[in-house]
Amino acid sequence: MAITQISLFLMNQPGQLVDAVGAISGAGSNIRAMSIAEANDFGILRAIVTDTDKVCSLLKDRFLITRTPVVAAKMDDRSGALYPILSALNKANVNIEYMYAFTGTGPEEAYVVLRVSDPDTTESVLHAHGIQTLSDEGLSL
Amino acid sequence: MGRYYQQDIETAPREKILEIQNEKLVRQVRHVWDNVPYYRHLMEEKGVTPEDIRGVEDLHKLPFLSKADLREAYPYGLLGTDLKNCVRIQSTSGTTGRRVVAFYTQHDVDLWEDCTARAIVAAGGTDEDVVQVCYGYGLFTGGAGLHGGSHKVGCLTLPMSSGNTERQIQFMMDLGSTILCCTPSYAAYIGESLAEMGYKPEDNKLKAGIFGAEPWTEEMRRDIEKKLGIKAYDIYGLTETSGPGVAYECEEQHGMHINEDHFLAEIIDPETGEVLPEGEKGELVFTSLDKEAFPLLRYRTRDICVLSRKPCSCGRTHVRMSKPMGRSDDMLIIRGVNVFPSQIETVLLKEGYTPNYQIVLDRERNTDTFDVYVEVSADQFSDLMSQIQKMEKSLEAALRTMLGIGPRVHLVAPKTITRSEGKAVRVIDKRKLHD
């Protein structure tokens, strides 16, 4: 039950980021988490948003946008909470392309977003270690 | 030998030049009408016959010939004489099937070499000189043109061709070359190499350089002159019209004298085709006056420049053309390599990209920079940085294989390439803006 991340291609030009964020908020969507990867000429904005479908349909004519299934593993918002997650994945030989984190809506609750090649296997590994993962349905709650 | 190669004609009064042009034009038009059905057809379409052309003032009645015509007529469609009368072929270095092939009779070769000989003498060349020709030899007109001219002047000619800089420098120093002929970027490179090897400008015997075949700036001229301790002269020409030597600089270094007894020059509005008055900027159009094998009437060079008939202190009376300020033609010369945007398009389509791209040319430290911006489509876009960088690298490799020169590829978002009236601007050439 992976969640859907949207990724936007941003040119390395003034105004690109604010345009993108403005367009997402214009869709009435809430950005739950985001990260930006940057190269010389461009950047990739990756975000977990509410109303993903609406955001995609509104932005697709103005931005290069793609959807990617990512795994959001739940953890406690405290020191050392990330370690068991990464440790479990490491033992299972799951390679992580990139990751970023956000805090949840519940008290002391946080999530780490993991971009992996096989989200299903990754989730099984986490579940076997008693680690919960978020679904798109769970995200909009 | 004095300051001119053919003094009578190079310094002839304007009336005399016009008289020669009138007489030669009438004959050249008749020659084309009788021998080149392709052009005869163009004339018939326009309702013009040779009888309508009585001199230079009737030139505007003739139809234009474009590069597209040359491609259409490839290879023999514009041939003005039997192949058995031809002694030479030269060609543009285009790597696609769009090359231009030009034919020469011995008369045409002589005429061309007279032109380059004039250029060499104008640069101070005499039979005492050692001329090092490091333009490419072969199909390219650079090597053959300057080589022939150097022979005519009686210079000791070093047919080095291009490349192998170490050997170039060894011959230059050991044999005391006095005149260097190559592309300006290669001259700059030789200058840098000499300095790196510990030579000072006064250590070489060079006095002059004749540089052409690619755009260069005044800044670059000064740089080369300083590095090599020489005076640098510009030379102009096209394979279509013969090769280098159609026009060349004198010691004034202020515009290139067009060899008007062999080539008639006009400046036209590239949009309307209307002939523009002297001093106005427009597209340069050439009409050959006495070529046998490859006579071209009103050939549109696509080079944008200005003509000046102001008297020149050198004593030559032939019109001067400015260095081309731009080129509406589709062929680009990048670091001496001919590049067609259509080749880039071919690679993009083959590699699964849209043909939305833009070439940006600039010059850094006297070397051309070559950047290609390519729009990525939604289905190619990935959230992985490494994936996009891999796409850039593999596209760079594919382009390098096709063009023989490697651009830097930048992937950009759709619809971000500059458009002018809905049409993508394919080429932004900033190299000419630095003058």
Ligand SMILES: [Zn+2]
């Ligand atoms: Zn002059």
